Amino acid sequence: MRFYVPTDIYVEKDCVKNHAQNLLAVGKRAFIMTGHSSAKKNGSLDDVIAVLDADHVPYQVFDQVEENPSTDTVGNAAQQAREFGADYIIGIGGGSAIDAAKAVALLLANPSVDADNLHKAPEKPLGHVPVVAVPTTCGTGSEATPVSIITNHKIHLKKSIPHRIFPALALVDGKYLASAKKTLIINTAVDALAHMVESILNVYSNTFNRMCPEYGLKLWGEFKDALLSNSPVDEGLYEKLMLTSTIAGMSIAHTSTAVPHGMSYDLTLHQGTPHGPAVGYFLAAYVEVCEKKVPEDVKHILALLGLKSTADFSEMLYKLIDKCKVSREMRDKFTAAMKVNRPKLDLVPGGITPEEVDFIYDKSFITE
Ligand code: NAP
């Protein structure tokens, strides 16, 4: 058994300011990557720039990372980072900005790799320049995973690239959630929930790496009523939401995500569904399928969340993210692709049959 998260992680209020020296130690010329506007509005970009300015560190900001970042965007950013002479990348934002920062860190260190070839397995592991991650959503945990999920629109593929890129440093501050709408908090918290559930219901789950999802699911159970209520999320919960997301990232860093994530990518690619709900739609049916194979694990997950049955779990997700509507044609297309997705299917404890794959789609979709 092995436990490996080589990222230096701080989770606390004002942690960019508090750990300025750690940030400054990472490199000498920073290339900062953000989404279009949120990092400017929630104060995270200002916090990072204040640290760099105080030490006269040159930096350049790239604020063009779109949701579900593309090979075109990371190729373009890598070109700019190269021209600027950056020696490290700071990703500030949701999973999209941080994943894009990781891909650019790899491209910067490997000028011969074309962004369009990022999904091709390398002959030997490739290096990357260091990455600093400052998350501003509470879902992907990308600050604590080696994963970078990139979309290549030319070949209609959304998938993690095969390179492992752990950030060198993660500065996690719940205060950046203050500007987030409740829907964004719910959507991303559902992603974190899926990371922990898929990490336990996974052939790579073991007593050592279960420490993370078991603790994180307990935290998730403590804030689930706040997510389900009609009131805004109390600011006192921001740090717990962020911490849970980072712990969920540490969970999948050891096991990888399983079937619900494998099913989500086509939904996002073809229907533009945000990542959290795209995963969450499939989660209850996946848990139901696993209940037949590893009943004790499912019982344990439900107990940690403070739920009694898989029906309660399903009802909770339905209240949070509703159900997904797809056409019959799309449903059949997604199902056919998933039935040959061996890397994800092989992660199911006890295996999964084609009929069970059909069951998950039929239970999760309203087909029109
Ligand atoms: P996201 O795509 O990064 O961001 C979603 C939206 O939220 C954007 O419009 C963004 O605006 C906005 N936003 C971000 N922080 C905000 C804040 N504090 N307040 C208000 N708005 C804010 O969403 P995400 O769910 O975090 O990331 C999804 C991506 O991560 C997907 O591509 C998914 O596949 C990937 N993912 C990666 C991992 C991993 O381990 N690497 C794991 C799971 C998922 P701006 O565009 O203006 O910033």
Ligand code: FE
């Ligand atoms: Fe995810």
